[in-house]
Amino acid sequence: MIRWIFAGRRPSPVTAKDPTLELLKSDWRCSSCDEWHHGLMDIAAQSPDPWSYDRTYEPNSALRLDGNFLSEDFCVLDGKYFFVRAVLEIPVHGLDNEWGFGCWSTLSQTNFEKYADGFDDGMFEDDGPWFGWLTNQLKFYFEDPDPIAVDVVPQLGRQRPRLFVQEEDHPLAIAQRDGISAEAMLTLLRACGHGPAIQ
Numbered sequence: 274m275i276r277w278i279f280a281g282r283r284p285s286p287v288t289a290k291d292p293t294l295e296l297l298k299s300d301w302r303c304s305s306c307d308e309w310h311h312g313l314m315d316i317a318a319q320s321p322d323p324w325s326y327d328r329t330y331e332p333n334s335a336l337r338l339d340g341n342f343l344s345e346d347f348c349v350l351d352g353k354y355f356f357v358r359a360v361l362e363i364p365v366h367g368l369d370n371e372w373g374f375g376c377w378s379t380l381s382q383t384n385f386e387k388y389a390d391g392f393d394d395g396m397f398e399d400d401g402p403w404f405g406w407l408t409n410q411l412k413f414y415f416e417d418p419d420p421i422a423v424d425v426v427p428q429l430g431r432q433r434p435r436l437f438v439q440e441e442d443h444p445l446a447i448a449q450r451d452g453i454s455a456e457a458m459l460t461l462l463r464a465c466g467h468g469p470a471i472q
């Protein structure tokens with residue numbers, strides 16, 4: 274019979290901690306807005322970039338399709354251009370939660386109305402994807418002079434629609450697929466006007 278002998282504890286692999294990653298997991302004081310942020314914070318654009326009017330939100334329930342309208346989730350420009358608030362997620366290496374970029378995408382009037390009709394119940398006539406153009410630039414990091422085509426995927430249960438960049442080789446599509454480093458995430462946050470003080 275084989276006798277099993279105790280062979281000692283196997284040392285666990287030592288991994289150096291990435292200080293940027295640790296920072297993004299902790300509470301940090303923002304050098305720009307002077308507030309405390311808790312871990313990785315999502316960033317949201319208040320309106321589509323082409324919206325040049327007052328950014329005070331009207332209630333979603335007041336939605337009109339003519340003229341100009343802006344609420345938390347809907348935007349209509351000149352009665353001709355239709356936008357919805359969505360989220361584009363980017364994984365960060367070493368973090369469990371994805372980073373969410375709250376941003377706006379165009380929709381055709383037909384799909385916009387479909388979205389508005391199902392908004393309260395979080396149930397839609399079809400589950401997309403609907404075609405859209407991303408209308409907020411992630412300044413300095415994924416700045417692109419050309420408009421970026423996205424799939425707008427409506428979500429059940431009143432979650433905001435998720436966006437996926439259509440062009441597979443676009444840096445933003447690669448970031449969505451493969452994730453970015455904590456360092457790159459920090460650069461992005463700083464470009465959006467938030468970042469921990471440099472120690």
Ligand SMILES: [Zn+2]
Nearest residue numbers: 303306467468
């Ligand atoms: Zn801040």
